[in-house]
Amino acid sequence: GQQLNQSPQSMFIQEGEDVSMNCTSSSIFNTWLWYKQDPGEGPVLLIALYKAGELTSNGRLTAQFGITRKDSFLNISASIPSDVGIYFCAGGSSGSARQLTFGSGTQLTVLP
Amino acid sequence: NAGVTQTPKFQVLKTGQSMTLQCAQDMNHNSMYWYRQDPGMGLRLIYYSASEGTTDKGEVPNGYNVSRLNKREFSLRLESAAPSQTSVYFCASSPSLQGAYYGYTFGSGTRLTVV
Numbered sequence: 001g002q003q004l005n006q007s008p009q010s011m012f013i014q015e016g017e018d019v020s021m022n023c024t025s026s027s028i029f030n031t032w033l034w035y036k037q038d039p040g041e042g043p044v045l046l047i048a049l050y051k052a053g054e055l056t057s058n059g060r061l062t063a064q065f066g067i068t069r070k071d072s073f074l075n076i077s078a079s080i081p082s083d084v085g086i087y088f089c090a091g092g093s094s095g096s097a098r099q100l101t102f103g104s105g106t107q108l109t110v111l112p
Numbered sequence: 113n114a115g116v117t118q119t120p121k122f123q124v125l126k127t128g129q130s131m132t133l134q135c136a137q138d139m140n141h142n143s144m145y146w147y148r149q150d151p152g153m154g155l156r157l158i159y160y161s162a163s164e165g166t167t168d169k170g171e172v173p174n175g176y177n178v179s180r181l182n183k184r185e186f187s188l189r190l191e192s193a194a195p196s197q198t199s200v201y202f203c204a205s206s207p208s209l210q211g212a213y214y215g216y217t218f219g220s221g222t223r224l225t226v227v
Contacts, residue, residue: 042116
């Protein structure tokens with residue numbers, strides 16, 4: 001089945017630093033989505049990407065849909081304490097019964 | 113708006129016991145999903161329901177059964193719990209099976225421990 005490799009698995013950064021994480025796949029996806037999971041909660045959608053090469057921002061977050069359609073990255077600028085959580089990428093194949101394939105997550109810790 | 117509501121939030125079971133995890137959504141979504149989350153393994157699909165009256169297996173269906181009771185509710189049943197089923201379980205919904213386009217809305221999870 002389809003698999004996503006998400007890296008890094010965990011990050012410890014200082015408040016104010018920028019963060020970058022990415023997902024790669026051996027399969028092509030039609031959609032890339034990025035979710036954030038706060039401690040004790042379910043994942044919440046941050047950004048959705050629909051076209052190869054697309055660059056989309058949501059506040060301090062910027063995500064890109066790779067031109068090969070096999071990868072995506074997420075950048076967070078000027079991190080703040082509330083950025084702490086697990087970030088998941090998800091690849092979507094319209095028409096597939098499985099719909100979304102999730103990466104294993106990046107655990108982000110922001111140090112004061 | 114409540115979105116996706118899961119009950120219970122926490123549960124401890126003894127090996128061999130059965131239980132049902134409840135999920136309800138109030139967004140008039142057609143498709144619903146059950147995932148389990150284990151450390152370092154992301155979210156793995158257990159079962160999904162494309163629409164009321166249909167259910168299908170996902171990646172890891174063994175040991176589980178589901179019921180799509182109506183459009184709002186989708187329950188997950190463990191008939192004979194095993195320690196390997198210790199996990200966090202998430203229910204999610206999307207407007208249709210084109211959830212890959214819209215994304216899913218997740219509940220806050222059920223943390224299950226089987227001893």
